[in-house]
Amino acid sequence: MKEPKVHVGILFEPQIEFVLLNTYLIDGTEISGKQVVTYDEGKILWNGRRYEELLFEPRHEQTDAFELLDVTIGINFHWERKEDQRFLGALKIIVENGKLTGINVIRVEDYLTSVISSEMSATASLELLKAHAVISRSWLLAQIQKNKEITETHADYSAFTQTEEELIRWYDREDHTRFDVCADDHCQRYQGITRASTDIVKQAIAATRGQVLTSDGKICDARFSKCCGGAFEEFQYCWEDIKYPYLAKQRDYRTENGKADNGTLPDLTREVEADRWIRTSPKAFCNTTDKKILSQVLNNYDQETTDFYRWKVEYTQDELSKLIKERSGIDYGQIIDLIPVARGTSARLWKLKIVGSQRTLTIGKELEIRRTLSPSHLYSSAFVVDKEDISPEGIPGRFILTGAGWGHGVGLCQIGAAVMGEQGYKYDAILLHYYIGANIDKLYE
Structure with missing residues (x-):
C-alpha cells in the first residue's frame, strides 16, 4: 500500500x-x-x-x-x-x-x-x-x-x-x-x-510511519478525548449502536504490577455508583494538576479551562430554561427536573429526561446533552444534578451540575496518556491500555 x-x-x-x-x-x-x-x-x-x-x-x-x-x-x-x-x-x-x-x-x-x-x-x-x-x-x-x-x-x-x-x-x-x-x-x-x-x-x-491499531483484521476506530474522568466510555453510548471490543469499559489506572485496576471500578451505569464516583475524586492517570504534564497536552486556548477531572456548573431557573430553549429550539417552560435515564460505563449520561412545566422530553446521546445544557459544550455528560431554592409549586430556583471528565471519554484519554508517558510507559503500552486487545501493525513503509 x-x-x-x-x-x-x-x-x-x-x-x-x-x-x-x-x-x-x-x-x-x-x-x-x-x-x-x-x-x-x-x-x-x-x-x-x-x-x-x-x-x-x-x-x-x-x-x-x-x-x-x-x-x-x-x-x-x-x-x-x-x-x-x-x-x-x-x-x-x-x-x-x-x-x-x-x-x-x-x-x-x-x-x-x-x-x-x-x-x-x-x-x-x-x-x-x-x-x-x-x-x-x-x-x-x-x-x-x-x-x-x-x-x-x-x-x-x-x-x-x-x-x-x-x-x-x-x-x-x-x-x-x-x-x-x-x-x-x-x-x-x-x-x-x-x-x-x-x-x-x-x-x-x-x-511510527505507517503504523495503525487493528482489531480482527480491521483498522481501529481510534477515538480520543481530553480527560476520561477516571473510567473509559464505550463507543455505543456516544455514537451508533456498535460495540467495539477494543473500546471497552476499564479504569484509567494500573496497579504496581502494570495490570489495569478494574477490580475497583464500580458499575457506573447504576445511578447510586455513578453519583458516588462523580462526587469523589478517585485515583486515575488523568487525575492530575501537574502543570508540566498538562502543558504537554493543552494548547494555550485549552489551558483557559482549568477544571476538567471534576467540575461544577450552576444555573438559575431563568438561565437554564432560557438556555435550553435557545439551544434545543424547544420551549419546556420552567425546568422542574433533569432526570438521569441511562448512563454508559464511565457514568456519562446518554439519555437525560428534561421535565418542564410545558413539555417533557428524553434527549441523547452524550453530545446532544452537552450541547443542550451549555452555551457551547458542557465538559462532559458525566454529571449529577442538585436542585436548590425549590418553590412551594416544586420549581427549583437553582440547578448545580457536578461533573467528571472533559469530552466523550472513548478511547485514549490525552491527559491520562501524558501522565503515563511521564511515568515511563512506552507508546505501545499506552496504546494497549486504552485500546484493549488491539494490535499495532504497519500498513505502508
Missing part, C-alpha cells in the same frame, strides 16, 4: 480569500499571490469567470504552501476565534450547501505532523507523541475506509431517532460527504503549518 492522501475541509464561507505563497499550477497555468473566490449562482466566481471546481496544485509538494485568511477554529466551543492559517499541499475549492468549501489535499504523514502539533503541545513526551501519531493515523484511515463503504453500499448510518417522548441523536464525521475529514474538533484539530512542528513531533511521526 502506498501512502494515501487525505482531503481535509478547512473553510466554509460564501467568499474565501487565500494567498499562494509559492508558484502553484491550475490547469497547467502558473499562479501565485493573493486570490479571492466567491459563491455566485451555484458556482465559484474567480477572476471574472465561473467554475464548478478549482484545484491549485503545488509545484513542490513538500515545501510549497498557501495561506487561508480568517479561518474559524473551535467552532461552537468557548474558544471560537478566527485566524490566518498556512498549509502545505494542494487547495481545492468546491461548491457545497450554498457556500464554498476550501479543502486541503495532503499526504497522510504531513497531515499527521500538523494534527499532533495542533491537538497537543509540541513539548509533550516522545512516547505520548508516538502514541498519538498511531491513533490519529488509525482514526483517519478508518474513517476514509468507512466513507468508502458508505458510498459503495449506500449503507444507512442514521444518527437521528425521534418520538413524542424521545429525541436521540449523535454527531459523527459522516456529516462530511465531499471530503474525508474537517479540520476542527468535530474530527481532528488540524491547522496546517500554522503552529510550528518541532523536531520531536517529526521524530514521533517518522518513528
Whole structure:
C-alpha cells in the first residue's frame, strides 16, 4: 500500500480569500499571490469567470504552501476565534450547501505532523507523541475506509431517532460527504503549518510511519478525548449502536504490577455508583494538576479551562430554561427536573429526561446533552444534578451540575496518556491500555 492522501475541509464561507505563497499550477497555468473566490449562482466566481471546481496544485509538494485568511477554529466551543492559517499541499475549492468549501489535499504523514502539533503541545513526551501519531493515523484511515463503504453500499448510518417522548441523536464525521475529514474538533484539530512542528513531533511521526491499531483484521476506530474522568466510555453510548471490543469499559489506572485496576471500578451505569464516583475524586492517570504534564497536552486556548477531572456548573431557573430553549429550539417552560435515564460505563449520561412545566422530553446521546445544557459544550455528560431554592409549586430556583471528565471519554484519554508517558510507559503500552486487545501493525513503509 502506498501512502494515501487525505482531503481535509478547512473553510466554509460564501467568499474565501487565500494567498499562494509559492508558484502553484491550475490547469497547467502558473499562479501565485493573493486570490479571492466567491459563491455566485451555484458556482465559484474567480477572476471574472465561473467554475464548478478549482484545484491549485503545488509545484513542490513538500515545501510549497498557501495561506487561508480568517479561518474559524473551535467552532461552537468557548474558544471560537478566527485566524490566518498556512498549509502545505494542494487547495481545492468546491461548491457545497450554498457556500464554498476550501479543502486541503495532503499526504497522510504531513497531515499527521500538523494534527499532533495542533491537538497537543509540541513539548509533550516522545512516547505520548508516538502514541498519538498511531491513533490519529488509525482514526483517519478508518474513517476514509468507512466513507468508502458508505458510498459503495449506500449503507444507512442514521444518527437521528425521534418520538413524542424521545429525541436521540449523535454527531459523527459522516456529516462530511465531499471530503474525508474537517479540520476542527468535530474530527481532528488540524491547522496546517500554522503552529510550528518541532523536531520531536517529526521524530514521533517518522518513528511510527505507517503504523495503525487493528482489531480482527480491521483498522481501529481510534477515538480520543481530553480527560476520561477516571473510567473509559464505550463507543455505543456516544455514537451508533456498535460495540467495539477494543473500546471497552476499564479504569484509567494500573496497579504496581502494570495490570489495569478494574477490580475497583464500580458499575457506573447504576445511578447510586455513578453519583458516588462523580462526587469523589478517585485515583486515575488523568487525575492530575501537574502543570508540566498538562502543558504537554493543552494548547494555550485549552489551558483557559482549568477544571476538567471534576467540575461544577450552576444555573438559575431563568438561565437554564432560557438556555435550553435557545439551544434545543424547544420551549419546556420552567425546568422542574433533569432526570438521569441511562448512563454508559464511565457514568456519562446518554439519555437525560428534561421535565418542564410545558413539555417533557428524553434527549441523547452524550453530545446532544452537552450541547443542550451549555452555551457551547458542557465538559462532559458525566454529571449529577442538585436542585436548590425549590418553590412551594416544586420549581427549583437553582440547578448545580457536578461533573467528571472533559469530552466523550472513548478511547485514549490525552491527559491520562501524558501522565503515563511521564511515568515511563512506552507508546505501545499506552496504546494497549486504552485500546484493549488491539494490535499495532504497519500498513505502508
